[in-house]
Amino acid sequence: MKKKSTGKRKTTQEVQNFLKDVELLLGIDVNRKLSRDAILEYPFDEQLLSLSSVYRTSRKLFLQQGGRFSPQVISTMRSLSSPDLFSWELQYTPLFSEIKWCKDHWQEVYDPEVLVTSLSTFQQISLFHEQNHRILWALLPKAPAEQKDFCRYLNFAESLVITLDLVLGDEVGSRYSPSLERMKSLYRPAGEDSWFKKSPQQYRQYLLAAMYVSYLALELVHHEDIPKALDYVLPGQKKINKDAVQRGLELSELFTLNTNLQWQKRYWRQAQKSLSAYHKTSPEDVHYLPEDPLDFEEEFIIANRMLDQFLG
Known part of the structure; x- marks a missing residue:
């Protein structure tokens, strides 16, 4: 009769990394006073509110402008295939309790790798990134109507939101941001350079x-x-x-060469119509991005206006 093994159950590297990330992030000290804006069951939301002022500012601006959150099961593909960048209701999968249960009970699961993969499938969308898209429409001038002009406008808006992703990674720091990136609570980890620690003016020039x-x-x-x-x-x-x-060219080529292009090709008309309605009462003129990007000027003014909102 074989003896029953008393050793620890072995598992894959993917599961081990997941468990280490969860363990690390759950060890972050949470400031309960900052938790009033936390989203129920959104993974590591309280931790990010405690770690980052830009994360708190984004949440505050989103809520002030009428934003709301809806806990629903949502996959990566359903989110990426949505045409609506202008809805003020953001859906997310309420997974935090499940993630914590997995950390404590993974050895009871027949196939922990399947469980971790399943959790990851429904935790791929950063609400911080999605919030900022909505906040940004109020800061931007009116969008042009023609496809080429409008797609340049969309790329400019995306580059501004990406810049805020960089700020969040820098504020969270190198200890926690890689784990939060793997959890998709944020999209970009802290930079390996040191500009975040320089003067505010130098850091702003770096962000621009x-x-x-x-x-x-x-x-x-x-x-x-x-x-x-x-x-x-x-x-x-x-x-x-x-x-x-x-830092800028760390942007995923899968996104630049595939996801972004396919989304614009499929939804640009619907997006233009929605944004035109949103800006209907705006006093600003239509903004045309220069055909030659070497002519960027006003775009830096707009970017600074955004950074003023988020960084002060």
Whole structure:
């Protein structure tokens, strides 16, 4: 008769990494006074509210503008295939209790890898990123009507939201942001450079440079041409620009070459109609992004206006 094993149950590296991430993130000290805006069962929301001022500002602005949250099971594909970037109701899968249960009871599950994969399938959307898309429409001027002009406008808006993703990663820091990125609570981890620790003015110049790099990447400019373009539009800051290029080009090529293009091709008319209705009473003129991105000027003013809202 075989003896029953008393050793710990072995599992895959994927499951081990998941458990380590959850253990680390649950160890973050939560400020209960900051938890009043936490979303029920949204994973690690209280932790992020405690760690990041830009995360708190985003939530505050979203709620002030009438935003609301709806706990529903939502997959990555259903979210990415949605045409509505303008709905003020954001859906999310309420998974936090399930994630914590998995951490404590994974050895009781027949196949822990299947459980972790299932949890990950329904936890791929950063509400911070989605909130900021909605907040941004109120800060942007009116959008143009023609497809090419409108898609440039959308890419500019996306580059601004991506910039806020960078800020969140920097504020959360290198200890926790990689785990939160793997959990998809945020999309970009802290940068390996040190501009976040420099003066507010230097950090802002770095963010403007990273925003421009993200925009060029979304516009499918050849990567080897981007450093020269950046040095042209933002001269006199070569070190900042060098680091901003490296950070900006970490943007997923799956997103720039596939997801973003397919979404715009499929939904640009519906998006333009929705945004036109949203901006119907706006006193601002229609904003046309320059066909030549070397002519960026007013776009940096708009970006600074956004950073004023989020960073002060």
